Amino acid sequence: MGERERVFWIGVRKAMIEFIRAIEIRYGLESAIVTNAQRKELQRYVKDSKVIDIEQQS
Numbered sequence: 001m002g003e004r005e006r007v008f009w010i011g012v013r014k015a016m017i018e019f020i021r022a023i024e025i026r027y028g029l030e031s032a033i034v035t036n037a038q039r040k041e042l043q044r045y046v047k048d049s050k051v052i053d054i055e056q057q058s
Contacts, residue, residue: 017033024031034042 020033023029
């Protein structure tokens with residue numbers, strides 16, 4: 001992927017995020033946008049939950 005194409009898709013993503021935020025604010029909705037940090041935290045939580053489940057089955 002060329003640099004121009006990468007910049008284009010980053011711009012599209014930013015525009016979509018702003019569009020979603022505007023809808024959320026307009027209708028008082030909870031955020032549907034998950035940040036990278038939130039996604040990593042969720043993955044860590046799921047991984048920890050699986051470890052707990054395995055330990056409880058023993």
